[in-house]
Amino acid sequence: MKKMKGEKKPNDSVEKTNEKPPKVNGTTSKTKLVFNRINFLGEQTEIVPPPTSTNAKVALDEIKTKQQMYNELEKSGETDKAKELKKRDAWKNVLAKAEGVKVKDNVELLKKTIARKERQKKVSKTKWEERTNTLEKTKKEKQDKRTNNLLKKKQEKKEKTKKKAIKKGRFVPGIN
Helix, strand or coil, X not given: CHHHHHCCCCCCCCCCCCCCXXXXXXXXXXXXXXXXXXXXXXXXXXXXXXXXXCCHHHHHHHHHHHHHHHHHHHHCCCHHHHHHHHHHHHHHHHHHHHHCCCCCCCHHHHHXXXXXXXXXXXXXXXXXXXXHHHHHHHHHHHHHHHHHHHHHHHHHHHHHHHHHHHHHCCCCCCCX
């Protein structure tokens, strides 16, 4: 026991230093891992916006305009250019999908989503109209009830004063 007290532990002899980790390609060695992007030889990759919009109507319009452009190029005789543009757009879509970006390029699905959203709008519109109608109805009922109660109170007050006047002899019913 006495020997153990006198001995130094191996952790006590290690000195702590305030050295920073070495930098590699302008970043520290403790970098975060990004799984959906491939970084070749430490090059900086820029964030590319998705090829199509997230809004279904806008995406459908973009696809239709691209298809019209391709058709116009084919009609004018520039089929090679049209094919090249189609190929480039297809590659953009594939690369964006590989990076994890949701690319909306299916015309049928876009039409279905637009129709579904329109149905949802109609349903919410009818619900809102029902809500406003019931609100107006309850408001009118409360107002009518209040006016009826006020008229009733006024009539009771008149009856009360009439009874008092009859009791005191100031008012004779049927004569006045």
